[in-house]
Amino acid sequence: xxxxxxxxxxxxxxxxxxxxxxxxxxxxxxxxxxxxxxxxxxxxxxxxxxxxxxxxxxxxxxxxxxxxxxxxxxxxxxxxxxxxxxxxxxxxxxxxxxxxxxxxxxxxxxxxxxxxxxxxxxxxxxxxxxxxxxxxxxxxxxxxxxxxxxxxxxxxxxxxxxxxxxxxxxxxxxxxxxxxxxxxxxxxxxxxxxxxxxxxxxxxxxxxxxxxxxxxxxxxxxxxxxxxxxxxxxxxxxxxxxxxxxxxxxxxxxxxxxxxxxxxxxxxxxxxxxxxxxxxxxxxxxxxxxx
Amino acid sequence: xxxxxxxxxxxxxxxxxxxxxxxxxxxxxxxxxxxxxxxxxxxxxxxxxxxxxxxxxxxxxxxxxxxxxxxxxxxxxxxxxxxxxxxxxxxxxxxxxxxxxxxxxxxxxxxxxxxxxxxxxxxxxxxxxxxxxxxxxxxxxxxxxxxxxxxxxxxxxxxxxxxxxxxxxxxxxxxxxxxxxxxxxxxxxxxxxxxxxxxxxxxxxxxxxxxxxxxxxxxxxxxxxxxxxxxxxxxxxxxxxxxxxxxxxxxxxxxxx
Numbered sequence: 001x002x003x004x005x006x007x008x009x010x011x012x013x014x015x016x017x018x019x020x021x022x023x024x025x026x027x028x029x030x031x032x033x034x035x036x037x038x039x040x041x042x043x044x045x046x047x048x049x050x051x052x053x054x055x056x057x058x059x060x061x062x063x064x065x066x067x068x069x070x071x072x073x074x075x076x077x078x079x080x081x082x083x084x085x086x087x088x089x090x091x092x093x094x095x096x097x098x099x100x101x102x103x104x105x106x107x108x109x110x111x112x113x114x115x116x117x118x119x120x121x122x123x124x125x126x127x128x129x130x131x132x133x134x135x136x137x138x139x140x141x142x143x144x145x146x147x148x149x150x151x152x153x154x155x156x157x158x159x160x161x162x163x164x165x166x167x168x169x170x171x172x173x174x175x176x177x178x179x180x181x182x183x184x185x186x187x188x189x190x191x192x193x194x195x196x197x198x199x200x201x202x203x204x205x206x207x208x209x210x211x212x213x214x215x216x217x218x219x220x221x222x223x224x225x226x227x228x229x230x231x232x233x234x235x236x237x238x239x240x241x242x243x244x245x246x247x248x249x250x251x252x253x254x255x256x257x258x259x260x261x262x263x264x265x266x267x268x269x270x271x272x273x274x275x276x277x278x279x280x281x282x283x284x285x286x287x288x289x290x291x
Numbered sequence: 292x293x294x295x296x297x298x299x300x301x302x303x304x305x306x307x308x309x310x311x312x313x314x315x316x317x318x319x320x321x322x323x324x325x326x327x328x329x330x331x332x333x334x335x336x337x338x339x340x341x342x343x344x345x346x347x348x349x350x351x352x353x354x355x356x357x358x359x360x361x362x363x364x365x366x367x368x369x370x371x372x373x374x375x376x377x378x379x380x381x382x383x384x385x386x387x388x389x390x391x392x393x394x395x396x397x398x399x400x401x402x403x404x405x406x407x408x409x410x411x412x413x414x415x416x417x418x419x420x421x422x423x424x425x426x427x428x429x430x431x432x433x434x435x436x437x438x439x440x441x442x443x444x445x446x447x448x449x450x451x452x453x454x455x456x457x458x459x460x461x462x463x464x465x466x467x468x469x470x471x472x473x474x475x476x477x478x479x480x481x482x483x484x485x486x487x488x489x490x491x492x493x494x495x496x497x498x499x500x501x502x503x504x505x506x507x508x509x510x511x512x513x514x515x516x517x518x519x520x521x522x523x524x525x526x527x528x529x530x531x532x533x534x535x536x537x538x539x540x541x542x543x544x545x546x547x548x
Contacts, residue, residue, distance in 0.1 A: 155405030
């Protein structure tokens, strides 16, 4: 027990960062599963972080209320953003959504100056947020979302999204309202990213405008690239690995980043569908059955 | 009563009129054949009817309602389903899952029903699955129901496409070269299937190059060339039409005819 508590004292924040990143993995999974390459999730995370932190600080709301408000705000902005950008496809959607992260950053920096309020802390960021995030709360949300994801795949909506990813014209001629379902995936992703932002703000006790721009957007995408999107757990596994790995490789000092890079390159070359591929489970199971 | 009416439908791609002022009707409960050489505009016409493409001018009416400005999912919901010349199944999905995707509009369960595993959702899933199984039986696909669609032979994949289109409960079925890649036995069975569907009241528009097949299944044939209707009538009338003969066999024949 002593060993465990020592470990926990050292690594509890790494574990919580990993759990938050797993939430972000889920958020990008929704869009990638639908075939949408959206890089807006970092921006949605920022919205969730700012809204929930402001509520906790100024209105003294409990964590669940702040989180939910942050996530709903992100979902609402997601819907507004989706109205124009979901008419774009492929790389054009990626470019438009990448721009969204920049809009969030610039808004956060200038909000106080223009509104005359003292809410977001401008370029300095917002500090002094109470530390309310707990591993238990994170784990609870992750488990709920995982159950939701499993059910989601078996549902009518999940099948519609899968069909859209594979061939959206055909999906449309099957009576599926492609635009509506893309919006559903986009807004669900925004909601979950907003939740992750709220958890992050109440863990690091700080929200800064630069936390949610280009780097963050690419990192979230890296979770999905490493873990894959063929299975709902892929991006979560990718997120866990990419969060824990730099800590585990601390002895390598400044070469840690190289290892990360090498792993990514190897995965892209040899496992283009990512680490988690449902076909392998099937193969293992069918082998067992054959024996 | 005509189910589908095309009125001077035109589709330009740049300076080329792929479909030029085409007008014809498909009678309710009949099988209409659409024939013509490659590039005659047959598939373009199917894309216009199913809403994947919009006409430059002209009107398309389905059950007396204009549909040429509707998006494809609305057109499907009105009762038009189609298959594709270049098979477009959801490749890694199983045959049954492909068909269940086609049943999208028959389900009502929301995401919330599914997330909470409400009894209504489970009953609906069971019902859709049973209907999909019935369709696999009808099309002789039951032994492939759990096979990924891309592992099937060409002819079997074409039948899955038909099953998936039928899953949307259409009143009007568009088939784009359904017999391509099938052997004679498969083609004959496909012909029987289409005739039995028509007997049950389904209206069918079928594009095909296989003339004996067209003769077997079609009540009425429309022949296209260079984006225009060159002949229409029964298969015997079409076969005797000099313009059709010219389109298929070349100018010299038409000069002699």
